[in-house]
Amino acid sequence: MEAVTIDVTIRDKSGKGVARKLRAAGRFPAVLNRKGKSVALDIEKKPVLKVINSHKGEFVVFRLNVPSDPAAGERLAMIKEYQVHPVTGELVHMDLTEIKMDEKVITRVPVVIDGVSKGVKAGGTMEILNRKVKVECLPEHIVEAIHLDVTDVTAGKTVHASDLKLPEGLTLKTAPRTSLITVIMPKGVDEAEAAAKPAAKGKGKK
Numbered sequence: 001m002e003a004v005t006i007d008v009t010i011r012d013k014s015g016k017g018v019a020r021k022l023r024a025a026g027r028f029p030a031v032l033n034r035k036g037k038s039v040a041l042d043i044e045k046k047p048v049l050k051v052i053n054s055h056k057g058e059f060v061v062f063r064l065n066v067p068s069d070p071a072a073g074e075r076l077a078m079i080k081e082y083q084v085h086p087v088t089g090e091l092v093h094m095d096l097t098e099i100k101m102d103e104k105v106i107t108r109v110p111v112v113i114d115g116v117s118k119g120v121k122a123g124g125t126m127e128i129l130n131r132k133v134k135v136e137c138l139p140e141h142i143v144e145a146i147h148l149d150v151t152d153v154t155a156g157k158t159v160h161a162s163d164l165k166l167p168e169g170l171t172l173k174t175a176p177r178t179s180l181i182t183v184i185m186p187k188g189v190d191e192a193e194a195a196a197k198p199a200a201k202g203k204g205k206k
Contacts (some may be wrong), residue, residue: 003060006190007044007066009067019092027059028092030043030056032075032094033095033098034097048091058096059107059109059137062078063076073121075098081095094173107142109170111145111147112146112148112193113150114148115149115151117154119156119183125186126181126182128181129179129182130178133161133164134172135166135172137170140153143167148163157182159182161177
């Protein structure tokens with residue numbers, strides 16, 4: 001887990017006019033949410049964009065510092081979602097969720113495919129059905145990705161969320177039977193015959 005400190009300002013005004021002024025000043029509007037309550041903020045774009053462009057945005061903990069109000073203390077937050085302008089790609093708004101280091105959070109983590117499956121080697125095609133899964137963990141256990149080794153996946157087989165080997169501290173929150181990948185053979189090709197091909201090949205070499 002990575003932590004980035006950013007300075008924020010508590011915002012008491014809203015609307016399109018305010019948002020335009022913030023963007024012109026190199027800042028953008030944001031909302032910090034926790035247990036049904038929200039606080040309006042404005043944040044400098046540059047450090048946040050740096051995090052988002054590093055492809056680690058969902059897994060970074062922000063330490064929110066309020067220079068104008070030292071009594072507010074430091075708050076920790078993660079990105080829930082953000083919006084960009086469809087044409088310019090400019091960051092226009094962000095929703096943050098306040099967290100506590102001793103409280104578990106639920107987040108979505110990418111599943112990274114490792115290896116080439118036996119089914120693909122036999123002529124099949126691997127279809128990726130879900131690229132992320134939900135997990136629950138303490139902030140310190142958040143990971144950027146969960147790796148899935150598909151080397152032994154044969155034609156006609158499907159790998160489910162329950163088949164993942166989760167890193168320490170993570171609990172799966174996605175439905176266990178959620179399909180992640182499957183290997184299918186072209187029409188007219190028998191799956192059992194395709195699965196036996198690599199074995200027959202190896203036998204012939206001996």
